[in-house]
Amino acid sequence: MKTTIRIYTALVFIFLYLPIAVMVLYSFNSINSTGVFGGFSLRWYRELFRDTETLTALRNTLILAVISSLVATVIGTAAAVGIDKMRKRWVKSVTLAVTNIPMVNPEIVTGVSMMLLFVFGARLVNASGVLGFWTILIAHITFNLPYVILSVLPKLRQIDPHLQEAAQDLGCPPLKSFFLAVFPTILPGVLTGAVMAFTLSLDDFVISYFTSGPEFQTLPIRIFAMTKKRVTPDIYALSTMLFAAILILLIAINVLQARSEKQQSKKKY
Numbered sequence: 001m002k003t004t005i006r007i008y009t010a011l012v013f014i015f016l017y018l019p020i021a022v023m024v025l026y027s028f029n030s031i032n033s034t035g036v037f038g039g040f041s042l043r044w045y046r047e048l049f050r051d052t053e054t055l056t057a058l059r060n061t062l063i064l065a066v067i068s069s070l071v072a073t074v075i076g077t078a079a080a081v082g083i084d085k086m087r088k089r090w091v092k093s094v095t096l097a098v099t100n101i102p103m104v105n106p107e108i109v110t111g112v113s114m115m116l117l118f119v120f121g122a123r124l125v126n127a128s129g130v131l132g133f134w135t136i137l138i139a140h141i142t143f144n145l146p147y148v149i150l151s152v153l154p155k156l157r158q159i160d161p162h163l164q165e166a167a168q169d170l171g172c173p174p175l176k177s178f179f180l181a182v183f184p185t186i187l188p189g190v191l192t193g194a195v196m197a198f199t200l201s202l203d204d205f206v207i208s209y210f211t212s213g214p215e216f217q218t219l220p221i222r223i224f225a226m227t228k229k230r231v232t233p234d235i236y237a238l239s240t241m242l243f244a245a246i247l248i249l250l251i252a253i254n255v256l257q258a259r260s261e262k263q264q265s266k267k268k269y
Contacts (some may be wrong), residue, residue: 076148
């Protein structure tokens with residue numbers, strides 16, 4: 001039985017990470033080929049840093065991902081606290097159901113509907129060229145919110161509901177009592193939601209395609225435009241760098257969460 005489990009686990013990891021390993025390998029290919037490996041070289045990394053359009057798209061994507069994830073984390077954490085404090089069960093259930101709609105809704109429906117909303121709003125105020133950075137930012141915040149809320153809510157349910165009240169009885173104002181008594185406990189969930197929002201924003205194509213204008217191009221849209229001709233190995237190099245950055249970020253978050261949980265367990269005993 002143990003051997004079967006190990007084989008199954010190994011196969012799962014192979015299917016998940018073998019494509020990434022091949023991509024990383026071919027990012028160091030010395031020739032422009034996807035089928036023949038001509039030897040190790042940093043050629044495509046040098047070509048990447050000479051491609052100004054791709055670097056501009058990467059910069060736009062990172063700025064968008066950072067801002068949208070931070071705003072979604074703040075709003076999502078506040079929303080999760082509000083939902084957790086709801087007394088009526090049916091109100092809480094309806095609120096959660098409505099909150100989860102952007103997460104289960106097909107991306108193309110969300111993208112088209114938000115594009116129509118922005119265009120309709122622009123016509124009401126006689127504005128033109130409304131689609132751009134601000135519209136895509138609003139769209140990313142919208143679809144990131146449910147993931148932050150779902151990451152924070154379980155942590156709120158794990159803490160003592162009277163913890164904040166006890167801090168207020170000791171003289172803390174409501175806002176200060178939240179940040180001193182509640183926030184350190186739910187911090188792992190907040191960080192998880194922030195990382196999830198960042199990676200989703202970094203990766204999104206469909207919603208970005210419909211809500212961005214011609215003057216603001218994200219990396220997925222740039223890569224999609226390149227596929228109409230031919231994807232060169234410098235995109236493999238860029239994807240490898242993004243994968244390494246996300247991997248380092250996830251490792252750092254896991255280490256911080258492990259330390260936080262260890263400190264909390266020490267305080268209990």
